[in-house]
Amino acid sequence: MPTPRHHLNRQRRRQAQALADQPTPAPKPRTPVGLLTEPDAESGPGLRRRPPVGSARGTAGAPESTADRPATPHPAAAARTAKDGPRPRHPAPLVILCLLTLLLGGFAGWAHSRAGELRDDPARGNTALTDLARTSEIKGQTAAAVAALFSYDHADTGPFERAGKTLLTGKAVAQHRTLFAGVLAQAARQKTVITTTVTDSAVEWIDGDRARVLVYADQSSVSTAGTGKTGSGKQKPKPKAQDQGVYAGAMFALDVVHRDGRWLVENIDTFGR
Numbered sequence: 001m002p003t004p005r006h007h008l009n010r011q012r013r014r015q016a017q018a019l020a021d022q023p024t025p026a027p028k029p030r031t032p033v034g035l036l037t038e039p040d041a042e043s044g045p046g047l048r049r050r051p052p053v054g055s056a057r058g059t060a061g062a063p064e065s066t067a068d069r070p071a072t073p074h075p076a077a078a079a080r081t082a083k084d085g086p087r088p089r090h091p092a093p094l095v096i097l098c099l100l101t102l103l104l105g106g107f108a109g110w111a112h113s114r115a116g117e118l119r120d121d122p123a124r125g126n127t128a129l130t131d132l133a134r135t136s137e138i139k140g141q142t143a144a145a146v147a148a149l150f151s152y153d154h155a156d157t158g159p160f161e162r163a164g165k166t167l168l169t170g171k172a173v174a175q176h177r178t179l180f181a182g183v184l185a186q187a188a189r190q191k192t193v194i195t196t197t198v199t200d201s202a203v204e205w206i207d208g209d210r211a212r213v214l215v216y217a218d219q220s221s222v223s224t225a226g227t228g229k230t231g232s233g234k235q236k237p238k239p240k241a242q243d244q245g246v247y248a249g250a251m252f253a254l255d256v257v258h259r260d261g262r263w264l265v266e267n268i269d270t271f272g273r
Contacts, residue, residue: 127206135203141263142213142254143198149176149265150196150219154187169257170266179268183221190223196250209258214251221246 128135148163168176183192200216222245255267 128203128211131206134206138203138206138211138213138256138263139201142215142256142265143201145256145263145265146198146215146217146254147196150194150217152180152183152187152192152194154191154193167265169259169264172255172265172268175268179270189225191225193222193224195220195222199249204253211256211258211263213254213256215254217250219248219250 145167152160196219198217202214204212253269256263257266
């Protein structure tokens with residue numbers, strides 16, 4: 001007598017045999033879901049193939065998607081484009097570029113002209129404004145020359161004569177002689193002593209080896225001659241000389257030139273005095 005287990009196994013084999021004997025159903029065709037399909041041979045060139053029934057676009061009465069329609073321009077716009085041709089570019093960028101070119105050209109011309117004026121300006125080329133060492137050298141030598149040229153002692157004329165020979169050049173030689181002509185004519189009789197001291201000076205300009213110096217000086221002129229008369233009419237010196245002095249300030253300009261390592265006076269300008 002078969003056991004329940006054998007009965008259960010026999011039943012399972014029968015079910016498996018029945019399933020194996022049944023025919024396999026044909027697979028259902030899949031519906032394409034693409035947005036665009038290949039053109040059908042029957043529909044001719046340029047026509048789209050109708051999507052199969054059951055797809056997202058194959059439902060009867062459903063409107064065709066606007067994405068599948070070809071972009072067709074409006075008839076009025078197409079006619080206007082064909083008539084007028086391509087639209088011209090706006091000329092505004094070209095006009096702006098031309099204006100900028102003219103402005104830059106004008107500025108370049110003005111800058112060149114201004115630079116030339118500055119180079120030609122004497123004040124711009126004045127070394128006295130930039131070369132402080134040379135300016136100080138000129139002031140020092142000019143002050144010493146003025147003290148020697150415009151000071152005179154009747155008792156010792158050697159320094160005055162040496163200054164006239166070594167510190168003067170050009171027309172300054174005759175100018176210096178003219179200035180001291182009256183003093184030298186009366187110097188021995190009046191026993192004149194002239195002392196000149198520079199109180200201030202300024203270099204007006206320096207141009208290479210030439211310069212112009214403004215000089216401010218204090219000058220004193222003292223006469224030490226003193227005589228008297230006795231009752232008999234005879235003259236004899238007084239026990240004590242009577243000093244008669246004149247003190248004044250002077251302002252003049254000197255044109256100096258650099259030669260052999262020193263600055264010589266070549267012109268004396270007393271401003272018409």
